[in-house]
Amino acid sequence: MNAPNEQCQACQTAADGYFLRFAGEANLQALNEWLTGDKFSPVHRIETDIVWAATHAVPDMLDYFTAHMDAAQITAAPAPDKTSLPTAAEAWFPLADLRAHQAAHWIDDVIAEERVRTVYQPIVSGYGEQVQIEAYEFLSRALDEDGTLIPPYKMFDAARTRGRLFALDRVCRLQAVRNASRVGDRLVFVNFIPTAIYTPEHCLQSTLAKAWASGADPHQIVFEVVETEEIKDLDHLENILLFYRKHGFRYALDDVGSGYSTVENVIRLKPDFVKLDMHYVQGVADDPDKQQVAIALLEAARTVGSRTLAEGVETERDWAWLSKAGYELFQGYLFGKPELEPAQNVLTLSK
Structure with a gap:
């Protein structure tokens, strides 16, 4: 750390x-x-x-x-x-790395001008005719100078190259919290990168201030751990999550079953929500090995009182299997892609 x-x-x-x-x-x-x-x-x-x-x-x-x-x-x-x-x-x-570092300088302007737009992907509960929107994941897209959206992988790769990951993560986090009121009383999932946070008490004060100013109920906001590499300092991550919980927020572990998000860490970190990695979601209805991982996560979640969420759902067959197994929440293109405006009504499933 x-x-x-x-x-x-x-x-x-x-x-x-x-x-x-x-x-x-x-x-x-x-x-x-x-x-x-x-x-x-x-x-x-x-x-x-x-x-x-x-x-x-x-x-x-x-x-x-x-x-x-x-x-x-x-x-x-x-x-x-x-x-x-x-x-x-x-x-x-x-x-040899200097040319790439300089070529990514555009991300500095994005950060300085806060050219970030929030997009909203619905998270649903229920099955069949009982499906309803219970939450949204607030995702971030950078805006180019002409107003077009920049893919998230491109903006975060540039920030990583420039050593600006903390600054970009902070801008995205604040923009998401600022928009929390747009979805009423539904849950708001906000991504954050734990390795971009040095000391919670210092780095997260602006997030807390923005949440209070927006009038959002802290219990409505779920901070979601997003990391593409294994987190080696679990004590540091635990300190961040405890800081959030101390101030009334909830937190989720993303991509469980892949990378740092093991079932063992679910037991240790006791998140409010756990998201089954899409690799184990897509095709789970016909794959015994994926079913085994999905069931193991369910059992771990029940042990610590976490709610389960399957992400990347694209077929009704997988949705049906996961719902029958006991998963509570679902996210994926079957229910809606990230959009510039949050859907407000119960969805008609896309085929």
Whole structure:
């Protein structure tokens, strides 16, 4: 877990340049000649082996370094200003990654301008003619400058490349909470990335303030753990979830059965909701192995008092099997895709 004094790096505004660090005698000699020739501007020498360079100068510099220096011995780090040299070794990345880092700079503008739009996917309960909308998952889409929606994988990949995952996660979270009143008294599932949160007391204060200001009932909001990689620090995740629960909110574990979301962690973390991963949902009616995972999750959920939700439901056959098995809530294209406006009525199932 990151130390508290590192948390502010995640909150900083976008870098206006980069630090470049040179190793090797030949590189340092070439650096001296390069600076004397004043080929690129603005560039400032910070230490013997480190310079600061403006972002707009990077493309030409990359071509120059590749042609005239040993690029494998050059590393880079984002520079919010010319004085904040990074102290952590992991802050520096190979020069080969710098081009991708710069190409993702558009996400900085998305974050700074809060160009994020919430879309709503219904979560239903019941079966057959008794189906009704009980909740929505609030999903986020970035807006391009022309107003078109940017796919979520693209915006989060860019934020990860730029080291702006906390800032993007925060903007999406606040926008979702701000829109909670749009769905009346139905449950609101809001995604969050736990590894983007350093200390709950500091990083989540703005989320709490926005929730109070919106007039939303905290018990209506379900913060959903979303992670594509295994969470190694379960103590940290547990602290975040306890913080949410202490303030009246509920929480859910996503993609159970895949990655970090094991049945064992359901027992430990005691979420209010557990979502069966779509891999085990799609085709479950005809697959004994998937049925075994689905039943195991049901049993674990009942042990800790969690409600079960099957996500990615696309066929009535799978829906029927899951409902008969005991699943309470369902989400998927069978009931509705994420839309710019939340559906308000009981759905007519799409075929």
